[in-house]
Amino acid sequence: MKIALIAEHANPLPAHRGEPACPASLHACALSRQLAKRGHRVTVYARRSDPDQPTGRTRMARGVSVTYLDAGPSRVLQADEQAQHTGEFGTALAGALDEDTPDVLHAVGWTSGLAALHAQAHSDRDQSGIPLVQTFHSLNASEQRAGLPEQPERVRMEAVLASRADHVIVGSTDQQGELARLRVPRHHVSVVPFGVDPDHFTVEGGAATEPWNTRREERTRLVSVTALHEAGGAERLVEAVAHMPETELLLVSNAEDRDVALDSDARRLEILAKELGVDDRVHLTGPVERKEVPRLLRSADLYVSAASYDPYGGGVLEAMACGLPVVATATGAVPEAVLHRTSGVLMRFGRPEEVVRAVRTVLNTPTMSTAYGIAAVDRARSRFPWSRIAIETELAYERARPSDSNTADEDDDSDDLALSGSLH
Structure with a gap:
């Protein structure tokens, strides 16, 4: 099967090279490689975000290639800019698909879905019969329930895309429920979670000695791989450490290509740690190479997250695969990963006092901590390996075939106008 994986704002090559990468880029990289191992030919289409990115088709791995399309400035776009050049990206995508017509279109993210529909409408060839699978890593409706800003236009576009796609993939049952509230039938939606590489993230192997203090003083070590902005929950973790x-605590930024020394959020956290008198016990580091992440995780006693919303759950899964018990906010994809009081403890809000209580509950009972770690490894390796995620994605492609799809009415002009307006 020839698969066009449309990931407008994700760049899989850094993740393939083992460099720091955002969750969306990790997903595009890992999924495409696993699909190729299953005999498919995958082309990842991404927007050119750096003038040094190669032109034409670039081979990433056996059976996987990456094509960068010019649309807007050759730099990484801020979140509020990402939809501005989707029409241009969709036009470029239409030309690319005319040259190499796939068997299935798989759009990852809502702007990628808009670009895919735009490409189908503006293609020189009839591509109406090519099934479109739409993946939503996150839905704004879910984000709003977690207290994040409302984006009315995005909500409207996500509803249109969910009804127009031949099949929809979401990362959690929480998001499946949100689509059901938008009247998207459950049989039209597959829950396929984020994955983990169990060969890379393992219990066996060395542990990092830095950036921990060389004199441990019998302290319990907590680690979190998270965004350093407010929604990432790092501030609540620093406040919790003041009571323990x-x-x-080691905070590892999951930002892509961001120097922690120049990060305003990092500066804010460092000032907070100093004000609370815990700057000698709170360590911040910028994005690290993928090969170093397991060593950092194995150097800790517990993985902790107080994020307001985590649609991927990637950091939690990687920690579980390394044998760490987990304390995390029950939000986004996390409840699918962590079984409460089996592989860790889930918190409702992630407030500092909740973090303190949950951490002490786990660590004050060594047998419980050990049992959670064992269960975490087993769950990560059995439910979430990328090889299984690829198989489940394959099944979604099968469900999207015309004979099984629930196509939208051809005369639904209102949705066509909505999409047209969003791309101009």
Whole structure:
């Protein structure tokens, strides 16, 4: 099968090279490689975000290639800019698909879905029979329930895309429920979670000695791989450490290509740690190479997350695969990953006092901590390996075939106008 994986704002090549990468880029990289191992030919289409990115088709791995399309400035776009050049990206995509027509279109993210529909409408060839699978890593409706800003236009476009796609993939049952509230039938939606590489993230192997203090003083070590902005929950973790003198915390930024020394959020956290008198027990580091992440995780006693919303759950899964018990906010994809009081403890809000209580609940009972770690490894390796995620994605492609799809009415002009207006 020839698969066009449309990931407008994700760049899989850094993840393939083992460089720091955002979750969307990790997903595009890992999924495409696993699909290729299953005998498919995958082309990832992404927007050119750097003038040094190669032109034409670039081979990433056996059976996988990446094509960068010019649309807007050759730089990484801010979140509020990402939809501005989708029409241009869709036009470029139409030309690329005319040259190499796939068997299935798989759009990852709502702007990628708009670009795919735009490409189908503006293609020189009739591509109406090519099934479109739409993946939503996150839905704004879910984000709003977590207290994040409302984006009315995005909500409207996500509803249109969910009805127009031949099949929809979401990362959690929470998002499946949100689509059901938008009257998207459950049989039209598959829950396929984020994955983990169990060969890379393992219990066996060395542990990092830095950036921990060389004199441990019997402190319990907590680690979190998270965004350093407010929604990432890092501030709440720093405040929790102030009430746990027996602990030290390592915060690893999951930003892509961002120097922590120039990060305003990092500066804010460092100032907070100093004000609370815990700057000697709170360590911040910028994005790290993928090969170093397991060593950092294995150097800790517990993985902790107080994020307001985590649609991927990637950091939690990687920690579980390395044998760490988990304390995390029950939000986004996390409840699918962590079984409460089996592989860790889920918190309702992730407030500092909740973090303190949950961490002490786990660590004050060594047998419980050990049992959680064992269960975490088993769950990560059995439910979430990327090889299984590829198989489940394959099944979604099968469900999207014309004979099984629930296509939208051809005379639904209102949706056509909505899409047209969003791309101009």
